[in-house]
Each structure stands twice: as structure tokens, then as C-alpha cells.
Amino acid sequence: MASLRDCDFGSSFHHQTISRDCLVSNAALKITDVYLKLGEEVFRLEDGHSRFAVDEKLAIALKNSPSGNVDIRLIVENGETIDSEIGKETVKAWQEIY
Template identity: 55%
Template sequence: MLMHSKGKNQRIWSLPRLAIVGLSLASLSLATTSIISLQPVMAKESDRLAKASAELPVVKSAALGTNMDVPWSKPVRIDDPFEGNYVGIFDRNYFWRNFVNNNARVEVISLWSRNSIRVLLAYSDRHCSYGSYYRTLIRVPDCLVFNNTLQITNLYIKLGEQVFRLEGNNNTFKVSDELATALKNSPSKNVSIRLLSETGETVDSAIGKRTVEGWKAIY
């Protein structure tokens, strides 16, 4: 009797145990299925991004300069021999203003990528004299053009009511996840920026609407 009762109890308690094991196996199976099902989606998205990058115009250098010949305000694939390959967008804005005690042509050039923003602040001014008597009569001045750049220590970006202040190194500023999201979601209109140089000069400029639209492909 006791032996029979003991065996019966073992059989009775084995049922819930089997149910628990069955549920555990089912959960594991579902989790494995979910992971496996996500893999093709992630691979497909990766392939899409790789294909989109391959179709972009190619720029062979990430170096900034005033005489650059690049597609402005549109995403490009950068194949730089020192920095590697990545997607970015170049922007340029220029204007005249009283700068470093001269009426100068100021040019703000920037490169926007997922991990960083690089900025070049350049300016040029003309010093003219009328030289000889003949040149004075026909009023043809002798002019010298001076070109220079300034080191930028701080970059301010105004997105809506929010202002991001970035501290840089060699005119390069890191892009945080928060800033990347804000850039991506920025409305398609001009964005105000402010540059602060190591000599204390402050220059206000703007990023054009087309570049702002291109941010959505970068961030």
C-alpha cells in the first residue's frame, strides 16, 4: 500500500513539473524564434544603408578649405585616406562684416557626420593703395588680399528653443546621441549657429535649409 501510494504521489507531482518544463521550452522556443526573425530584418536594414551609401557621390578627402570643390548641402560618401569611409554633408555660408578690425569676407565651412562636426572659420580682406600717378588718374588701385583662419573653441547650435553648446578640439566637435536625435528631427529650415574663437571673436552664421534636410540621412 505504501509503495503504491508513493508511486502515485510521484506521478501526481510530475504533472505540474512537466507543465512547467513545457512552458519553459515553449518560451525559449518563442524567444529563439524572435531573435532569428529579427536577424533578417537587421540584415536587410544594414544592406539598405550600405546600398544607399554606395549610391552617394564620393569625396576623396574630409579636409576643409576655402577652395573646395564638393557637392554642397547633400549627403556624400567620404573616402578619406586618414579617417576612413563614412557618410557626411558639407555646408558653406559666407558674408561680409567688420571682422578683426577690417571689412572682411567671412566664410564658415562645416562638415557634419554622425560622430563629429568639423568647422572652418576663414576670412579675407583687401588692402589697397593707388600707387603711381598714372594709376591714380585712372583710379586702378593696387590691392593685396590676405586670407586667414581662426581656431574655434566653442560651437553653439540653436534647435528650436534648445541651444547646444559644444567644446571642441582643433575645430572638431563630438556629436552626442542627444544632439544627433535633435539634428535628425530638426524642421527643414535654416538653423542658427554661433562660433567662438580662441581669440574671443564671436561669429553668428546659419546652416541652410538643404543641409538641415540632409541631416536626416546622416543622423
Template identity: 55%
Template structure:
């Protein structure tokens, strides 16, 4: 039985707010997650649940994750770039992993960039590759607006528990971009969104 924290009947930007604490039980039991994994054998496979700025995974698609430390489960990866070109100084990238039991979020800020070059025959030739310098930001809170309801999730190290209530809301979310707000350590906020293809993939996950 999942113990939900009390829903607070206040309005936030015209929407009710549900606060979900990090002590919540996960939305699915171990047996349910195992069943989902068994049913996902035809999904693309990803060999790690780790998040990094330059990861190469199928984005916005349901995948089967086979992690050497966490085992096998289903999930969907999402990525959104903010502030222009990915390599632009000051641009941000929000990467997230949505699974039956948790949401993981990584925020990176591009602090600098450099092009490499090589010297030959008395001339300098630029190379097409970039060296990126990025820093990661700790995410303390995640706010999601699903229809008219705002869910506020408290977590640690960028990981947030998924309750039954939230899982149901995500599964039934309209097929459109979904707004999220990330509250970083120190109080800074980053507004981003989840693309409608990821929202569509949630119906497989939840």
C-alpha cells in the same frame, strides 16, 4: 553606453542650454558607422574629409566620403559666406562637415585679393582669375540652436563630438535655416547659419 554631461537648466536667449564636453563618446559605434557607409553606396563620393577654402564638393547633400586616412563614412558638407562677396576683403567663410560621430568647422577670413594680368603687344590685359589671401581661425566652441534648445559643444582644432542627444535633435530639426555661433580663439564670435538643404540632408546622416 554614452555618458552625457549634465544638462544645465538655464535659459540662453529664451532657450535651454545643453553643454557637451569633448570627452563624450561618439553618437554611433564603429559597427553602426560601417552599416551607414555600406548603405550609402548610391551617394556621391568625395575622396577626402579635409576642409579647405577652395574645396569642390557637393554642398548640402549627403555624400559617401572615402578618405585615405580615415576610411569610409557618410557626411554632408555645408558652406556659408559672410560679409558680402567671397573675394571681398574682410569677408568670412564658414565651412563645416557633419558626420555621425563629429562636426568639423573651418572659418576663413579673406584678408586681400589681387587680379592677375598679362602683357602682350604693348598692352596689359586683365585675366578673369583671382588670387586670394585667406587666414584660418581656430574654433574653440560651437553653439547650435535647435528649436528652443541651445547645444554648446567644446572641442579642439575645430572638431566637436556628436552625442546621441544631439544626433537626435539634428535628425528632427525643422526644415529651415539653423542658427549657429562660433567662438574663436581669443573670444571673438562669428554668427552664421546652416542652410535648410543641409538640415534636410541630416536626416540621412543621423
């Protein structure tokens, strides 16, 4: 079972950007779903060949996210769940990106 350390995911949610230094695992992880909690709303990003598309509704929510950390949940191919946070500096950058 993998456990997540205190890591900064940056502005990309492509699963290959997760540093091996941030995970404790004996096997490569294939992320199949990503959940972001923005305020009271939870957004699900589904796997698109290891890429997670941001639709217009999510882009607006990311742009308008309040300052602070955002909860993220990654679902691994074997069903394992990894919970973490996206740092406030990345959240702040969303206002410029989106």
C-alpha cells in the same frame, strides 16, 4: 575682426572646412566652441582638437530638426563671435545622416 559672408558650411563643423572665401580676416581662426540652436534648445559643442563630437542627444535633435535654416555661433580662440546660419539643405540632410 572677422565678418562672415553668406556661406554654406555643408555637413561638417570641423573648422578647417570653412573656406577662406567666406571669411574676411588677417589671421587663421581657431574655433574653440560651436553653438547650434535647434528649436528653442541651444547645443554647445566643445573643441576636441579641432573636432566637435555629436553626442546622442544632439544627434536626435539634428535628426528631428524642422525644415529651414539653423542658427550657428562659432567662438574663436580670442573670444570673437561669428554668427551665421546652416542652410536648409544641410539641415534636411541631417535626417539621413543621424
